[in-house]
Amino acid sequence: MIAPAGAISDARIEAITQLLKAAGITALPGRHIHEHHRYLAGTRQQRLVDLHEAFEAPDIDAVWCLRGGYGSAQLIDGIQWDRIQADRPLIGHSDITALACAFAAHHKTAVHAPVAADLIRDWPDDRQTGFAASVRSLVAVLGRGQTQQTPRHIAGPRCEGPLQLWGGNLTVLASIADLDLQPRGDQPLALLLEDVGEAAFRLERCLHQVTRTRLFERVAAVVLGDFHNCAVGDDPALMIDIIGDHVDLTRVALFTNAAIGHGADNHAWKYGQIVKVSGSADGSGSFSS
Numbered sequence: 001m002i003a004p005a006g007a008i009s010d011a012r013i014e015a016i017t018q019l020l021k022a023a024g025i026t027a028l029p030g031r032h033i034h035e036h037h038r039y040l041a042g043t044r045q046q047r048l049v050d051l052h053e054a055f056e057a058p059d060i061d062a063v064w065c066l067r068g069g070y071g072s073a074q075l076i077d078g079i080q081w082d083r084i085q086a087d088r089p090l091i092g093h094s095d096i097t098a099l100a101c102a103f104a105a106h107h108k109t110a111v112h113a114p115v116a117a118d119l120i121r122d123w124p125d126d127r128q129t130g131f132a133a134s135v136r137s138l139v140a141v142l143g144r145g146q147t148q149q150t151p152r153h154i155a156g157p158r159c160e161g162p163l164q165l166w167g168g169n170l171t172v173l174a175s176i177a178d179l180d181l182q183p184r185g186d187q188p189l190a191l192l193l194e195d196v197g198e199a200a201f202r203l204e205r206c207l208h209q210v211t212r213t214r215l216f217e218r219v220a221a222v223v224l225g226d227f228h229n230c231a232v233g234d235d236p237a238l239m240i241d242i243i244g245d246h247v248d249l250t251r252v253a254l255f256t257n258a259a260i261g262h263g264a265d266n267h268a269w270k271y272g273q274i275v276k277v278s279g280s281a282d283g284s285g286s287f288s289s
Contacts, residue, residue, distance in 0.1 A: 003041030006069020068094025097168030104271035159253035174206035226261025
């Protein structure tokens with residue numbers, strides 16, 4: 001367990017550790033995860049130490065980020081990529097989007113999925129089943145490489161064919177647009193997007209920036225997940241209208257209702273994974289590995 005971004009309390013770290021222990025999982029804490037530097041989980045150097053040590057330690061199956069927040073992008077320039085085991089997955093979402101994109105661009109494994117702190121969130125009764133499904137999806141990705149999404153196809157081409165998965169938190173993607181991080185090759189991309197707590201104009205500002213990157217030239221499908229506690233959250237038509245102003249929907253397929261985001265429905269997917277994509281005339285769609 002590492003904290004490459006925001007700080008987390010000792011009590012929450014202990015609760016996560018005990019919950020994983022009860023599930024038969026040994027959780028090894030990074031050396032500096034109890035540190036605090038402003039709102040960050042230690043200094044940049046301390047967080048880099050934990051990142052490198054997590055990927056060099058023996059007998060580790062995965063590296064799970066405790067939470068998002070802010071700070072992941074600060075580490076990218078300092079990562080010594082020869083110290084990162086390519087087949088050891090980095091797991092997280094939200095601010096971890098910055099690290100995940102950098103990992104995948106350097107042919108390392110990154111999985112968009114709940115952060116470890118989500119395990120101890122006080123989910124409402126009607127959301128617990130959804131979160132349990134999110135955890136099961138992470139197990140499926142880690143164990144068998146299986147990814148399954150059933151978003152709704154609402155505009156653009158039917159988009160039948162294989163696409164490569166990319167994306168994450170829209171605000172974070174905009175903040176690292178200058179780094180030009182993308183998977184190598186020329187495989188068309190499905191860009192999965194989610195966000196939390198943003199006003200509509202801020203989301204549009206970020207989308208404007210992302211759609212003007214070199215990465216977006218490869219995007220064949222935009223897939224909208226949950227915009228949790230955002231101004232567009234209760235009005236999906238508003239986000240669709242914003243997309244229409246910035247994306248050529250004669251070229252790019254648009255899907256909604258993907259199970260990713262800051263809510264309970266945050267199903268796992270691996271960066272750079274090739275999936276079969278289909279969008280039907282009746283609005284149904286599927287992404288499957």
